[in-house]
Amino acid sequence: MIIDGKAMATEVEADSRSRVERLGFGPGLATILVGDNPASRMYVKIKHAACDRVGICSVNVNLPEDADETVILETIESLNSREDVNGILLQLPLPGGLDPSRAMSAIAPEKDVDGFHPLNMGFLLAGAERLVPCTPKGIICALERLGVDLVGTEVVIVGHSNVVGKPLAAMMLNRNATVQVCHVYTRDLAEHTRRAEVLVVAAGVAGLIKKNMVREGAYVFDVGINKVADKVVGDVEFESVLKVAAGVTPVPGGVGPLTVSMLLSQTVDAAEMQMETWMEKEKEKR
Amino acid sequence: MIIDGKAMATEVEADSRSRVERLGFGPGLATILVGDNPASRMYVKIKHAACDRVGICSVNVNLPEDADETVILETIESLNSREDVNGILLQLPLPGGLDPSRAMSAIAPEKDVDGFHPLNMGFLLAGAERLVPCTPKGIICALERLGVDLVGTEVVIVGHSNVVGKPLAAMMLNRNATVQVCHVYTRDLAEHTRRAEVLVVAAGVAGLIKKNMVREGAYVFDVGINKVADKVVGDVEFESVLKVAAGVTPVPGGVGPLTVSMLLSQTVDAAEMQMETWMEKEKEKR
Secondary structure (H helix, E strand, C coil): CECCHHHHHHHHHHHHHHHHHHHCCCCEEEEEEECCCHHHHHHHHHHHHHHHHHCCEEEEEEECCCCCHHHHHHHHHHHHCCCCCCEEEECCCCHHHCCCHHHHHHCCHHHCCCCCCHHHHHHHHCCCCCCCCHHHHHHHHHHHHCCCCCCCCEEEEECCCCCCHHHHHHHHHHCCCEEEEECCCCCCHHHHHCCCCEEEECCCCCCCECHHHCCCCCEEEECCCEEECCEEECCECHHHHCCCCCEECCCCCCHHHHHHHHHHHHHHHHHHHHHHHHHHHHHHHC | CECCHHHHHHHHHHHHHHHHHHHCCCCEEEEEEECCCHHHHHHHHHHHHHHHHHCCEEEEEEECCCCCHHHHHHHHHHHHCCCCCCEEEECCCCHHHCCCHHHHHHCCHHHCCCCCCHHHHHHHHCCCCCCCCHHHHHHHHHHHHCCCCCCCCEEEEECCCCCCHHHHHHHHHHCCCEEEEECCCCCCHHHHHCCCCEEEECCCCCCCECHHHCCCCCEEEECCCEEECCEEECCECHHHHHHHCCEECCCCCCHHHHHHHHHHHHHHHHHHHHHHHHHHHHHHHC
């Protein structure tokens, strides 16, 4: 079975749209794009289009290629204080190898819809998830929709990045899955991946996972986006792995759309939480 | 080989003592004990004695059994603002099943020497470790002293608590170990533990790990503290496992002293960082 991330994302979007209607106003999502890396520009464009579909108002901030940290921090500060902005997203990577960690920490935690603020990462690790990274959340959402019970399930994650591998491992543990994390330093990768009932691959190596590395009946999530001879492919050999797995996400059309749909639903989450906080404060005033 | 946690802790303490001398003042560690649970009282006493050995000034705060959250939060606030207090530790568990998460978040992150503040947990997960939980840090310190290269090493952790399992998993990944986390919901525990080159057991089940579950030449860390017929034992069958393992920590005298020594060294870390911040501010004033 092909795990149709796009179809699932459409369902999540429909849900977000009805939540926006109930909210009574269009939540605001600010995107900050520094420079004009074509891939980054495309990702921001995809997110804006998705916002439109759901009724989220996107606020587009473009900073020049040579914007320094101070300018980025000032931009974030001003967005933090804007009442019409409920979520803030800093498109990565920053140009010139600028370290984004200070900028990411500057985003108000309650507007951190990408889930990269250390405070939100900490709540995640402690099992009190608030806003969390969107790709891990999308994968868990897909597993729920597939009816996979994660308790005790053998989950193997390939890749230990801050964006996917590590937060996903913690989220899987929060759901009582048995979790193995492998990466470029792992000695015998196949030995581990073959035990996976759920296999998530976020290594950034085209065709890394072959049929003989996948357990029969596994669910395989391919987070990789690699350009090979002008074609975009994942980290998994899709056609052959599809023959042994219970389900595989295609690239494109798998984890990507799921990730974007989580960004939208978390923007609605953020707007709902901020409205609640606002109402509590109003109540106290009376 | 018996991994002598006590001897290692003594070395770490000696190092902390020289750092205190270089600092020129005795850092202050405040302990908050709510109620009078005998085990908690004993742990606080052990920590105070260790402080004495190293030249750390312990500040002892005892709150009555029926102290509510507000009282605890006020206590923390006042310790946060005291300049002679560099580290704050809230002894857990709180009586009456009181949830400590709000209190833990109230401790100033730069004084959070137990490493449980969500901000510090988040820095940990993102690989930018600051103050971190003491038991995981003690285990990693011991492995360094044993000369174990963690890169690519097969690490298996049994237990997925916020205090040991989850933060240790993230810290091992930060060091490029290959990490498996098992727990009470894991189906075939032995199948996993048998692959471990480093096995850390924090399950709280006396004698859970038997000889046939341990790989030859593994390093085994026993975090368990269980009372069986008035004797304190770990989660590992010590005598038999010692025959196959390269090293095993005894209980008591293994992970416990290492944990306390990390608390002290992190208190010195905190004092150093606070002094640096203070000096930077003074510089700016001029």
